[in-house]
Amino acid sequence: MIRFVALIVPSLLLSFDIQGYIGGEYRAFDNENSSKSKHSRALEANIELKHRGSEYSFTATADFLKDFDDSSRTYARLNEIYLTKHFENSDLSVGRRVYFMGALEVLNPVDIISRQNFGRDPLDDRYRIGTYMAMYEYYSDEVQVSLSAFGSERADEFGNASSVYNIFQTNISKKLQSQNSKNSPSVMLKVQGTLDEEYALDYAIGVIRGYDAQRTFSQKLEQEQWLSTTAFTYNTLASDNTLYKFEARVSDIDNNKEARVDDYIYWGAGIEHTLAAVYENTDVGLLAEYYNWIRLDSNYLSSDSMMVLMQNDLFLGLRIAMNNSSSTEIVGGVIVDLVDSDEQSYYAQVKSRIFDTFLLDLDLRYLSPSSNRVTMMSLIGEHSRATVNVRYYF
């Protein structure tokens, strides 16, 4: 038996492609509240196993993070494990996976299937938690039609009371209150494609019936979710060196006595213009994006009460890609709240490869909250953060 396993396992592993990284991260915080952490040191790892065959594909991704200063950030998670059966014109996938939807750069109002990993970093939506889903995707020459069921809802994870990003100053319950059983799946139908006439347009349009992406907190700080029917779209139009982006979701919350939220629209639009070879190989991207959350009934919770991060906000940004052998990229920008302009958020990031295997990521953020309103940023407080992250990729 041992000999059999010893023979089979290496040959099985050889048929898999293994990639990932191990890294270290140091963060320094400067914030008003003296009871909050001043720094955090963490080790992280990500390992992906992938097998791609003509009939079947298999993917598994494991994520690890050990924070030596904030135990609430520590986790080990099999974030993705799914199998895909390939047919001539379609794919059927079953398992847990991260699924992205959207067109914009800073925030994606329609990216609502795989929830953000708030425990990892509430200010960085690159980190997502895998969702259990079954998806059938049909491909024709013109369109791609997807039908999926997803769910097994669970509470978002937040830092403990000493965490900078815990806005309630106490430990947040890990209970999730659902309108019906939280195991009842949501269902999505989506059609997407490319129109390629005078202008090239990538479009997607769809509908989701199930739990709404927007959650609230009860008096006991338990998370609450409501059933809704959501229509969504995300689109990118290319013209010359400019991309025009638009995405929106319209949520029709089910009527019920307990619900403290009502129907809303969340949309964003943006422009990305690229200036190529400005100096030697350096490309410069100019970005502008606007986000708006609209409450359709003023008797229900407002965007501030709902902790909507960008409810009427303008983002202006710059991306400098030096196109050198280290792939050095500098990204910076400012988000201004148009309701009261003293709420601002600044961001700068430098990424560069070292010795072809390490990736250095320097990230600076400064949050200046509103002094007139109670918003998510005002609950965090005036705040600056510097992060150094070094990863070894294999």
Add this chain to the structure above:
Amino acid sequence: MKSLVVLILSTFSLMAMSGEELAVKVDAVTEGFIDSKSISTMTLFNANGVKSERRMRMSRLEGKNGDRSMIVFETPSDIKSTALLTYEHFDKDDDQWIYLPALKRVKRIASKNKSGSFMGSEFSYEDLSSQKRFKYSYEDEDEVVEKDNMLITKRVPNDRYSGYSKQVVYVDAKSFLVQKIEYYDRKKELLKRALFKDYKKIKDVWRFGNIDMVNLQTKKRTVILVTDENLKNGLREKDFTKRYLKQQ
């Protein structure tokens, strides 16, 4: 006597050859690959000779109105599985998408300006696209010059967003295979020089095995080495779609 007549006739026909006629002959020996799959290693040398490598899987499908291509990066490891899908169009802007595996995201790229660097190398996107004759103008009818068994012609990119004002192309007089191209920037100064080497005949089509590109202004250099190239693999248009971009 017969050989002398043939030599005189071929010299006469060569002297009368226009740049466009030469381009037709060049296309004739490199066209017809139908589709191609290969592994390429791109080595970047900075001005001090320090090198770094990128390895990628490339596939291409020949098309009447432009080729379709897919490039999947294998190294450096931080961009492993990142994939680039391009639909080339001779009559309008190319379509281009990139798959970012860390974000599980397919993103459209504005591709009007093809003069940008490809992955930090001395190659631009337009250097790596197909070099068919429709993409160039050959201004002077009898411009082809023969020197040291090379036929030399000038061509001007039709694309007004090209990074080049002109290219001087050196073609082997016997095989009609491109040996060297000199690229002039938009200020009409000599910018780069590419040497095409190690030609191999695969399934009756000539394919280069090595391109050595030097930026004469910055002294940086990039070498692309093509290995394991196979032609006529039976690839279809549907193999060059966003569906397969995500599955690399």
